[in-house]
Amino acid sequence: MAKTMSGSIVHPLTVAYFSMEVGINPAMPTYSGGLGMLAGDTLRAAADLGVHMVGVTLLHRKGYFRQHLDERGNQTENPAVWEPEKLLEPFTQRVSVTIEGRAVQLRAWSYVVHGVTGHTVPVIFLDTALPENSPWDQALTDHLYGGDDHYRLCQEVVLGLGGVAMLRALGYQKVQTYHMNEGHSALLTLALLEERHEKKGLHDVVKADGEAVRHRCVFTTHTPVPAGFDKFPLSLAKQVLGDEAVNALQTVGAFHDSVLNMTNLALSLSRYVNGVSMRHEEVSRGMFPNYPINSVTNGVHAVFWTSLPFQRLYDNHFPEWRNDNLYLRYAISCSPDTIMEAHKESKKDLLTEVERRAGVRLSPEVMTIGFARRATAYKRADLLFTDVERLKSIAREAGPLQIIYAGKAHPRDEGGKALIRRIFQAAEALRDTIPLVYMEEYDMALGKYLCSGVDLWLNTPLKPDEASGTSGMKAALNGVPSLSVLDGWWVEGHIEGVTGWSIGDSSEPESDPSREVASLYDKLGKVIVPMFYKQPDAYATVMRSAIAINGSFYNAQRMVFQYMKNAYIHAH
Ligand SMILES: *Cc1c(COP(=O)(O)O)cnc(C)c1O
Secondary structure, eight states: OEEOTTSOEEOTTEEEEEESOOOOOTTOOOOOSHHHHHHHHHHHHHHHHTOOEEEEEEOOTTOSOEEEEOTTOOEEEEOOOOOHHHHOEEOOOOEEEEETTEEEEEEEEEEEEEOTTSOEEEEEEEEOOOTTSOHHHHGGGTOTTOSOHHHHHHHHHIIIIIHHHHHHHTTOOOEEEEEEESGGGTTHHHHHHHHHTTTSOSTTOOHHHHHHHHTTEEEEOOOSOGGGSOEEEHHHHHHHHOHHHHHHHHHTTOEETTEEEHHHHHHHTOSEEEESSHHHHHHHHHHOTTSOEEEOOOOBOHHHHSOHHHHHHHHHHOGGGGTOGGGGGGGGGSOHHHHHHHHHHHHHHHHHHHHHHHOOOOOTTSEEEEEESOOOGGGOTTGGGTTHHHHHHHHHHTOOEEEEEEOOOOTTOHHHHHHHHHHHHHHHHHTTTSOEEEESSOOHHHHHHHHHHSSEEEEOOOTTOOSOOSHHHHHHHTTOOEEEESOTTHHHHOOBTTTEEEESOOOOSSOOHHHHHHHHHHIIIIIIHHHHHHOHHHHHHHHHHIIIIIITTSBHHHHHHHIIIIIIISOO
């Protein structure tokens, strides 16, 4: 073991976890959605489990963006400026990366994650805002997923090549595994190739070099949609990285049809590759038949995502759960009454927050449906409103409903923005029967309230586009059952009428929208809403099973444990 310059001990089994976004603190807008949340939960769970991990990401001084919605649901964006100086500790080390032939200087900031037993995991935030750099280079670590392809590729140079350089400067000489959380950080493999050639240059990189780098890397892919892969034209790659690097990348198989494909690069240079659910593994195997694809289903950090009322309930019944999330299985010993009591409090906290943020007062007695996720086409946020009259009749006949929505559309995703406007139109059409609130600024803090405070968590993605999904796991930890299309984690987490309900009963990987719509209304009107109002004990029993069966498994402790067993330690 060696001491790093920052004072921590570098264990020979250190894992460097690279992610373009990390959601680690609600006051730091350094994430856009599920990928960043997952990174944060992974780092938190690694700290809990005593894993020797270091996180690497970009500082994102202007965050993703702050969302404003006008009365018609038109989204406008503002920078989410924050003050890193107040939340992070600066390192004194400086390194540089070459972008378009010029040297760009980097500094880094540290955020330390403390685990339950005191073990810590540092997270390194890379920053180019140094006076030595041109204004354009200084802005490279400003915007998460902002700018054009050119800006994006330069950011990926900072993350991959800059990240490895900074690790070395901080004393991390012996990193056993480089874990790429999505392809954005795949250029770290280029840094490892360069190191093998001891700075002599990349001109004589051969396939065997790629093989040596392969032994050191792990790749997690997060999307079954090829359009979601990070790709850059050859000319842009040459401009930013230079001819030698591009030749080296061609040698190791990073190009596909003259396009630099970060997924291909990561696939080619990783000893272990995984999807993020059982179904996603199957879908990924179909997409990448030439690579051995495994899976580790995602999980969420149990303590972080559990509301205070449920934390108190678990502390009373099985206090060991904080240290060992498997004890959540013992929730089976909680009476339905105690579950309902804790949920009532969580619901009250949510409704107070909705009133504070949106000025809308909802009723604690009315069944509340929640839907919050990135506003993008495949998530089909408007599926619930396919037949507004049918929905109204369910509320009139089976029992009253109210609905809470949230979600941001990427600034350039016009389809996503149109979806938000359609939800506003549905709210108008439902006005006299079903109150519907669309909350601005879906973030980690609001996510916590929503997933724990609603009575039913709705998920309607177009199959097979949902790799995993994690918000339903947060809901399960708080006893909130899901009503979801059978895609992503729900294929394995769903037991009908026990942990929640499915939309459609087909195990086919592709959606049949009209059958899904019919099933959605049937389940709501004939099964779920009647049970909620007429058999509250039965409903509380489903809530309890969501915790005992799904909460005990779909947590980040189990996920990190599986990465250790399958990806970090044994896969060589
Ligand atoms: C959990 C979470 C997500 C991801 O949820 P999905 O179900 O995977 O879409 C996105 N954004 C926020 C703020 C979250 O808390």
